Amino acid sequence: MEAAAPAPALETRDLGRRFGRRWALAHVDLEVPAGGSLLLAGANGSGKTTLLRLVSGRLESSAGTLRVFGLDPRRQRGTVRSGLSLVAHHLSLYPRLTAAETLALWLRLGGEEASRARVGELWVEAGLEEHGDVEVGGFSAGMRKRLALVRVRIETPRLLLLDEPFSALDAAGRAWLAQWLAGLHREGVGLVIASHALEWAAPLCQRAVRLTAGQVTWRGPAADLLVEGRAR
Amino acid sequence: MKLARQAWLIFRKDLLLEWRGRARTVSVILFGIVTLVLFSFALGPEAEPLRRGAAGFLTLALLLSSVLGLNESFRLEQEDRALDGLLLRPVEPTALFYGKAMGSAFLLLLLAVVLLPAAVVLYDLSPTPGGMLRLLGLWALAAAGLAAPGTLYAAITGRLQSQDVALPLLLFPLVVPVLLGSVKAMDLVLTGDPMRQLQSWTLLLAGFDAIYWSVCGVLFPFAIEES
Numbered sequence: 001m002e003a004a005a006p007a008p009a010l011e012t013r014d015l016g017r018r019f020g021r022r023w024a025l026a027h028v029d030l031e032v033p034a035g036g037s038l039l040l041a042g043a044n045g046s047g048k049t050t051l052l053r054l055v056s057g058r059l060e061s062s063a064g065t066l067r068v069f070g071l072d073p074r075r076q077r078g079t080v081r082s083g084l085s086l087v088a089h090h091l092s093l094y095p096r097l098t099a100a101e102t103l104a105l106w107l108r109l110g111g112e113e114a115s116r117a118r119v120g121e122l123w124v125e126a127g128l129e130e131h132g133d134v135e136v137g138g139f140s141a142g143m144r145k146r147l148a149l150v151r152v153r154i155e156t157p158r159l160l161l162l163d164e165p166f167s168a169l170d171a172a173g174r175a176w177l178a179q180w181l182a183g184l185h186r187e188g189v190g191l192v193i194a195s196h197a198l199e200w201a202a203p204l205c206q207r208a209v210r211l212t213a214g215q216v217t218w219r220g221p222a223a224d225l226l227v228e229g230r231a232r
Numbered sequence: 233m234k235l236a237r238q239a240w241l242i243f244r245k246d247l248l249l250e251w252r253g254r255a256r257t258v259s260v261i262l263f264g265i266v267t268l269v270l271f272s273f274a275l276g277p278e279a280e281p282l283r284r285g286a287a288g289f290l291t292l293a294l295l296l297s298s299v300l301g302l303n304e305s306f307r308l309e310q311e312d313r314a315l316d317g318l319l320l321r322p323v324e325p326t327a328l329f330y331g332k333a334m335g336s337a338f339l340l341l342l343l344a345v346v347l348l349p350a351a352v353v354l355y356d357l358s359p360t361p362g363g364m365l366r367l368l369g370l371w372a373l374a375a376a377g378l379a380a381p382g383t384l385y386a387a388i389t390g391r392l393q394s395q396d397v398a399l400p401l402l403l404f405p406l407v408v409p410v411l412l413g414s415v416k417a418m419d420l421v422l423t424g425d426p427m428r429q430l431q432s433w434t435l436l437l438a439g440f441d442a443i444y445w446s447v448c449g450v451l452f453p454f455a456i457e458e459s
Binding site: 057086110111151 | 234237238245248249252253308311313314315317318319320322323457458
């Protein structure tokens with residue numbers, strides 16, 4: 001007997017979200033298979049962040065259906081959230097905690113032991129070896145982003161949502177992040193990346209959609225998005 | 233077990249952040265002292281009216297100071313959307329509530345260490361050591377009764393631009409039983425309890441605490457989810 005195919009990591013049908021009278025997102029149909037990857041392109045205000053917040057369950061949809069791992073992210077939030085990570089534009093860091101304290105807090109909240117070795121391993125992965133005992137408020141934007149990203153290692157998600165992950169990083173930081181995300185993807189983690197940095201994000205993704213004023217106006221292989229972008 | 237562990241971690245995190253930003257804690261304590269001093273100025277130099285009103289002044293100082301502390305408690309979580317990071321995973325919203333409410337209750341309890349001796353001096357009170365302990369216990373009950381609904385409402389109003397106004401408007405009517413119970417019970421400790429009423433008022437305070445801590449814990453997950 002054949003094993004059933006895993007539910008798609010993300011599936012939307014006619015998905016919409018309204019703020020007052022304005023539709024921030026409308027008639028969005030998407031599918032990301034388990035372990036797949038999707039690039040969300042589009043100008044500021046096109047609905048990329050709203051879509052990520054809907055998928056993460058932080059916002060409720062106003063129309064259509066949304067399934068994450070085959071489940072409703074609002075009704076079965078516990079199960080959905082245990083398989084999701086979101087690295088948003090706001091990094092959800094406490095400026096007065098040090099990097100080591102931040103990592104230890106995340107580890108403990110996840111039920112893990114926050115041994116010095118484990119915390120050290122994480123801050124080495126983030127490239128913050130010299131700064132473990134520095135308060136996050138004193139970090140540069142790039143260092144803060146690296147710290148927020150390494151949280152994903154603690155959460156071990158099946159689907160990782162990233163909102164403008166390449167912003168605030170210098171060239172070396174972008175290269176590090178691209179390599180790091182490629183590694184995660186090879187390990188089977190699904191990726192949904194909302195980004196303006198198409199030259200960095202497109203090589204990481206199989207498929208892409210362009211959102212314009214909340215609607216999908218283009219879809220295709222992510223590699224074609226660069227060509228399509230140049231032609232516009 | 234997971235819930236208790238997460239609540240404890242949130243509580244510890246809040247205390248650490250309080251310690252690192254202690255200027256805020258100091259300002260809450262100073263505000264409490266200033267409130268007590270203003271009441272003493274308002275009633276004039278005679279000791280008797282001050283003594284008679286001491287229980288009310290102490291409770292009002294606690295109530296007014298609590299608003300400052302509670303407002304700030306959720307501002308920490310709104311900065312850089314730290315709350316989202318906690319909620320997306322792996323923190324249970326109920327654990328977040330109990331952790332933050334315990335943190336606020338602890339901060340309000342700390343106020344007692346300064347405000348109770350200050351009131352003794354300002355209002356010319358002479359409680360026995362046992363009386364001071366009873367006052368401390370009643371203060372703890374009142375602080376708990378303010379911290380639970382205060383945490384719930386601070387979470388609701390945290391996203392509003394008018395949080396500073398909205399929080400007291402919502403909180404004060406709800407905590408009237410705590411205010412009444414605390415004033416009455418403290419007054420009985422300070423001025424004598426010939427009718428043996430202290431136990432009833434203490435039980436009333438404890439009863440409202442139990443209601444607030446359980447009902448607010450149930451409502452909190454709905455309060456922080458965006459719609």
